[in-house]
Amino acid sequence: MDKYMVSEAHLIPTPALLVFRECVEENIRRMGELLRGYSRLRPHIKTHKMAQVAKMEMAAGVDKFKCATPKEAAMLAALGVGDIMMSYHPVGAAIQRIVHVKRRYPQVDLSVIGDNEGALKALSEVCSSAGVEIGVLIDLNTGMDRTGAAPGEPSLTLAKMIQELAGLRFDGLHCYDGHVTNPNPEFRKRTAFHSIQKAVETKELIEASGLSVERLVASGSPAFEYTSQIPDVDEVSPGTWIFWDEGYGSKNPGQFEWAAMVLSSVISTPAPDLICLDAGNKSIAPDTPEPHFKVLGFPDDPEFVRRNEEHQVLRLPKGMPRPNVGDQFLLVPYHICTTVNLWDEACVIDADGCFSETWPVDARGH
Ligand SMILES: Cc1ncc(COP(=O)(O)O)c(C=O)c1O
Structure with missing residues (x-):
């Protein structure tokens, strides 16, 4: 969890695609270890x-x-x-x-x-x-x-x-x-x-x-x-290994590190047990069974309520205090490849948690 601490995350306008540089490096290192080098990769x-x-x-x-x-x-x-x-x-x-x-x-x-x-x-x-x-x-x-x-x-x-x-x-x-x-x-x-x-x-x-x-x-x-x-x-x-996602992570936990996520804010709290996030179908690819992502730091999986282009409504796990409007969460997509393709650029988070630069998704589209 610590490796996903983002310092001054409130300065990043959401929704945003984040790439954790150290986790990408770690995945590349692990791949080299698994294949004993990169010559067959x-x-x-x-x-x-x-x-x-x-x-x-x-x-x-x-x-x-x-x-x-x-x-x-x-x-x-x-x-x-x-x-x-x-x-x-x-x-x-x-x-x-x-x-x-x-x-x-x-x-x-x-x-x-x-x-x-x-x-x-x-x-x-x-x-x-x-x-x-x-x-x-x-x-x-x-x-x-x-x-x-x-x-x-x-x-x-x-x-x-x-x-x-x-x-x-x-x-x-x-x-x-x-x-x-x-x-x-x-x-x-x-x-x-x-x-x-x-x-x-x-x-x-x-x-x-x-x-x-x-x-x-x-x-x-x-x-x-x-x-x-x-x-x-x-x-x-292989392709997904570089960023990894919850689709593969739930089947093969820990093989690689999640290295790309979507940072999302609560934009509304329409009922005592409901929150609405700003990451809908245009921020996280909906080409998997609901809920399409895992919320980092939630004590349990929330119930998926509804989803639109820019809205995602979740029912909070029982007993969880309701977050406030403006609170931010990191969402781990089920399918990272189609999620990345939704974005023009990614915010790069360094090992110290600082947002250091943006990287374009150069080959987005076809
Ligand atoms: C032809 C082909 N090769 C390799 C891959 C990489 O697979 P994965 O994303 O499971 O690593 C894909 C994934 O869609 C593919 O279609």
């Missing part, structure tokens, strides 16, 4: 979208990143990152945007993922008429059922096709195991191994055909500890 920057945080990761030794949008890719390229993988499928007019990043930063080793013949052929046409080459990793569906080609023969067919397409280079396999979320670590480990096994078998099949699989990139925060134990996995790509 390809952190996903969709969680923070901030050049300043990417710079902290780079200062620790991270030299490659994953991202989801052309804007994130451009932010990384402008920072001098030499190896950027956009783990998203360029389709239609969006192809032009990512090819534009490659044209603007030709020295960057830029790759994307793909799982569809037609979309890959369209990407090839745009790349070859722009005179650039982009790497492609086959996106494998190993159980999440969101995107991805079927492992095995269908992926081998795609790999052979990519190899032949002008402007494209076959780089390997991508496998995001977002279905590995069970709070029971043993269960999670089993599902992660089951999922990655399909990718490893596909890698062997492709290599047996004579094509080389440069890299197999896998996993988010809940599974990377397990899949990184598999020698065939070249890189792991």
